[in-house]
Amino acid sequence: MSRAGTPQSTNTFLGMPARPPRVPYGEGNLRGEQAFPRAAAGELRNEQLRRNLGRATGTIRGKRIAVTAELPDWEELRDAGAAIKTDALARLPELLEELERRVTERGGTVHWARDGAEANEIVTRLVRATGSDEVIKVKSMATQEIGLNEHLEQAGITPWETDLAELIVQLGHDRPSHILVPAIHRNRDEIREIFLREIPGVDPGLDAVPEHLAAAARAYLREKFMTTRVAVSGANFGIAETGTLGVVESEGNGRMCLTLPETLITVMGIEKVLPRHQDLEVFLQLLPRSSTGERMNPYTSLWTGVTEGDGPQDFHLVLLDNGRTAALADSVGRQALNCIRCSACLNVCPVYERVGGHAYGSTYPGPIGAVLTPQLAGMHAAADDPNSSLPYASTLCGACYDACPVKIDIPSLLVELRHQKTEETGRSAERLAMRAAAAVMGRPRLWTAAQRTARLGRAVAGRDGTIGRLPRPLSGWSDTRDTPAPPAQTFRDWFASAEGAAALREAAREGERRSADGPAHGDDQQEDQ
Amino acid sequence: MSAARETVLGRVRDALALAPPARTTVPRAYRTGRLLPDEERLGLFTDRLTDYRATVLTCTADGTAAAVGRALADRGARRVGVPAGLDRSWLAGWDGEVFEDSADVPPRDLESLDGVVTGAAAGCAETGTVFLDASPDQGRRALSLVPDLHVCVVDLSTVEAGVPEALARLVTGRPTTLISGPSATSDIELERVEGVHGPRTLVVVVRTDA
Numbered sequence: 001m002s003r004a005g006t007p008q009s010t011n012t013f014l015g016m017p018a019r020p021p022r023v024p025y026g027e028g029n030l031r032g033e034q035a036f037p038r039a040a041a042g043e044l045r046n047e048q049l050r051r052n053l054g055r056a057t058g059t060i061r062g063k064r065i066a067v068t069a070e071l072p073d074w075e076e077l078r079d080a081g082a083a084i085k086t087d088a089l090a091r092l093p094e095l096l097e098e099l100e101r102r103v104t105e106r107g108g109t110v111h112w113a114r115d116g117a118e119a120n121e122i123v124t125r126l127v128r129a130t131g132s133d134e135v136i137k138v139k140s141m142a143t144q145e146i147g148l149n150e151h152l153e154q155a156g157i158t159p160w161e162t163d164l165a166e167l168i169v170q171l172g173h174d175r176p177s178h179i180l181v182p183a184i185h186r187n188r189d190e191i192r193e194i195f196l197r198e199i200p201g202v203d204p205g206l207d208a209v210p211e212h213l214a215a216a217a218r219a220y221l222r223e224k225f226m227t228t229r230v231a232v233s234g235a236n237f238g239i240a241e242t243g244t245l246g247v248v249e250s251e252g253n254g255r256m257c258l259t260l261p262e263t264l265i266t267v268m269g270i271e272k273v274l275p276r277h278q279d280l281e282v283f284l285q286l287l288p289r290s291s292t293g294e295r296m297n298p299y300t301s302l303w304t305g306v307t308e309g310d311g312p313q314d315f316h317l318v319l320l321d322n323g324r325t326a327a328l329a330d331s332v333g334r335q336a337l338n339c340i341r342c343s344a345c346l347n348v349c350p351v352y353e354r355v356g357g358h359a360y361g362s363t364y365p366g367p368i369g370a371v372l373t374p375q376l377a378g379m380h381a382a383a384d385d386p387n388s389s390l391p392y393a394s395t396l397c398g399a400c401y402d403a404c405p406v407k408i409d410i411p412s413l414l415v416e417l418r419h420q421k422t423e424e425t426g427r428s429a430e431r432l433a434m435r436a437a438a439a440v441m442g443r444p445r446l447w448t449a450a451q452r453t454a455r456l457g458r459a460v461a462g463r464d465g466t467i468g469r470l471p472r473p474l475s476g477w478s479d480t481r482d483t484p485a486p487p488a489q490t491f492r493d494w495f496a497s498a499e500g501a502a503a504l505r506e507a508a509r510e511g512e513r514r515s516a517d518g519p520a521h522g523d524d525q526q527e528d529q
Numbered sequence: 530m531s532a533a534r535e536t537v538l539g540r541v542r543d544a545l546a547l548a549p550p551a552r553t554t555v556p557r558a559y560r561t562g563r564l565l566p567d568e569e570r571l572g573l574f575t576d577r578l579t580d581y582r583a584t585v586l587t588c589t590a591d592g593t594a595a596a597v598g599r600a601l602a603d604r605g606a607r608r609v610g611v612p613a614g615l616d617r618s619w620l621a622g623w624d625g626e627v628f629e630d631s632a633d634v635p636p637r638d639l640e641s642l643d644g645v646v647t648g649a650a651a652g653c654a655e656t657g658t659v660f661l662d663a664s665p666d667q668g669r670r671a672l673s674l675v676p677d678l679h680v681c682v683v684d685l686s687t688v689e690a691g692v693p694e695a696l697a698r699l700v701t702g703r704p705t706t707l708i709s710g711p712s713a714t715s716d717i718e719l720e721r722v723e724g725v726h727g728p729r730t731l732v733v734v735v736r737t738d739a
Contacts (some may be wrong), residue, residue, distance in 0.1 A: 021540075024532050086550070090552075111533075222640075226637050241701075244701060250724050259671050259674065278693075282559070285692050292695065294709075296657065298712060300707035301707075303699070304702045328541065329544035333548075421739070
């Protein structure tokens with residue numbers, strides 16, 4: 001639905017509240033070209049990717065567990081983090097206005113963007129006003145989400161990504177596959193080849209030692225840092241009380257971008273606002289430990305507007321909606337806005353570990369992406385919207401909930417989105433099948449007959465006892481899964497057989513022996529003593 | 530203000546009206562206000578900084594010049610930058626060239642420096658972090674960023690046990706940098722490499738009686 005189609009949304013406080021719009025279809029990077037099962041099937045065949053991912057996620061998992069276990073108050077920090085974010089969202093209007101006031105008082109300029117297209121236009125206009133035709137960029141999820149780089153390029157402005165992994169992705173004409181380590185799908189040999197091909201004047205004898213590759217990137221980007229007059233960044237948080245913005249990083253490329261250019265443009269989602277400076281004490285403990293498994297990341301920069309003699313003298317903050325208010329309007333789904341982009345949920349997810357980030361088709365992959373993406377960009381009624389497959393890209397094992405530093409109940413959100421999907425966009429065939437299943441399960445005779453028929457499935461199973469491919473419409477299931485062959489005998493048949501009756505008699509005798517041996521639960525009582 | 534501003538704020542209000550949030554009180558049961566004896570704080574701070582592959586030297590206030598001189602000489606630094614407000618006596622034990630930074634020096638000129646010596650506003654033992662807040666003895670942010678060696682002098686009395694205690698020392702509104710070890714990346718197969726864009730070497734000089 002277009003903005004023009006919902007006049008209430010531009011006139012909100014005068015009449016009835018209207019449901020805020022999601023990101024318009026086809027804009028930005030919140031939707032892939034293929035539904036998850038199809039995209040995942042392709043990625044699963046990439047053995048290099050699976051090896052890289054398995055090793056990487058395993059390593060970060062281990063580090064995270066070690067450093068979170070060091071803090072005896074880890075659970076209390078999670079509770080505080082979740083409550084601070086929930087409280088901030090509940091008071092979002094006043095906090096955003098306070099942030100705007102403080103940033104303006106300190107010499108910054110605040111811009112508001114309804115969607116990605118508007119944010120891209122604002123940034124482009126600001127860059128043009130400086131006369132520069134290039135910008136240096138700190139890795140930013142928000143600008144990736146809105147496709148800022150592509151927009152700038154179309155406008156004749158060259159964006160230089162300065163985070164090593166983002167640089168690898170950019171030079172490789174590739175897409176990020178992980179929130180924290182965007183080039184996790186590339187190994188050192190591939191990176192060496194990309195550098196040899198794409199970096200002008202690079203030493204042709206460059207080897208694949210990570211230290212040497214990093215040094216090549218350092219030499220390449222130094223010149224950009226020293227000469228580029230405009231930088232674009234994201235923000236990990238914006239503090240309403242003081243107007244302070246914060247960026248958390250490791251390499252120093254962030255510090256370079258935030259301090260050396262004359263103009264700094266920061267694009268921040270409106271959900272990143274924190275009420276008070278004191279709240280940093282919670283998030284600076286939760287974020288690094290959850291994301292890289294470090295006690296603290298090497299560099300955190302905090303800046304407030306403009307400071308004479310230190311850093312950019314022209315500062316712009318672009319506050320971005322882009323579907324965030326649509327998520328906020330859902331009392332269950334708004335929890336996803338608590339996300340601090342640490343990526344802990346990706347690293348513990350059995351699905352992500354096997355398929356990688358590209359299969360999700362969105363800037364936000366993994367479990368949080370599977371709930372955040374459909375909420376920001378919608379699961380459009382068109383049955384082939386790839387986003388409507390994302391809530392199913394999960395085993396609902398709950399590992400993501402355990403790992404989340406701000407306790408986002410991702411499994412429940414996935415189930416809720418599945419519900420919304422079938423309610424709003426369920427295909428009639430799917431509904432018919434579910435209705436047919438309900439009818440059969442409600443009639444014992446029919447159910448038994450159906451189960452016996454299912455045994456025919458054994459005829460199509462391979463030697464390993466799995467069915468590779470089923471005919472349509474069941475192919476929708478079997479294309480992306482191996483289905484175990486049905487057992488030779490249904491439970492009901494077994495129950496009625498001589499073998500089943502014998503097993504039951506044996507179980508009954510066992511029960512009698514136990515009750516004759518002593519009081520019930522005797523074993524348990526002993527253990528208690 | 531702009532139409533976009535009114536629209537976004539209107540949408541936020543609408544969203545909250547459609548699904549009114551429950552009142553939330555923030556439980557702050559995590560650890561704050563910790564006090565650790567000097568020796569324990571120093572031990573923890575040193576351990577954590579070393580774990581990040583920073584070098585830690587300890588000295589008394591009287592021995593600052595000797596410690597800073599050693600840190601610079603050991604790394605072959607011949608020309609170092611200092612912020613205008615740095616106590617020059619800290620460099621009395623060193624015979625190289627001292628370059629005093631100011632706001633109008635182009636960042637490019639900082640590249641020719643072998644290193645930089647600064648003070649610090651605070652430290653956090655549990656995370657191995659030094660805090661710089663652009664006070665006169667710490668200078669502008671670019672100074673401690675561009676050169677490849679950073680020697681940072683920290684008074685143990687300003688090093689707190691944990692993150693909440695250390696953050697409480699900050700004056701809000703100042704440009705602030707939290708530094709935990711040298712610049713590092715793990716972007717290539719998660720193998721940690723020290724030094725990408727920031728200083729590849731960090732030496733923290735802890736003054737135990739200051």
